[in-house]
Amino acid sequence: MTSPFHDFLHDTRAQDLPAGVLAVARRWLLDLLGAV
Structure with a gap:
């Protein structure tokens, strides 16, 4: 499972x-x- 930060780096790259x-x-x- 990847962290949101890893996903952010992947998306921006x-x-x-x-x-x-x-x-x-x-x-x-x-x-x-x-969640709500």
């Missing part, structure tokens, strides 16, 4: 920085909504 940030932010928002 594979894509443009804004795209990676949006991908991680979307993932965090979905996790938060799922």
Whole structure:
């Protein structure tokens, strides 16, 4: 299992920085909504 930080590095390395940030932010928002 990878950490959110590892996913962030992978996303930002594979894509443009804004795209990676949006991908991680979307993932965090979905996790938060799922926890509520």
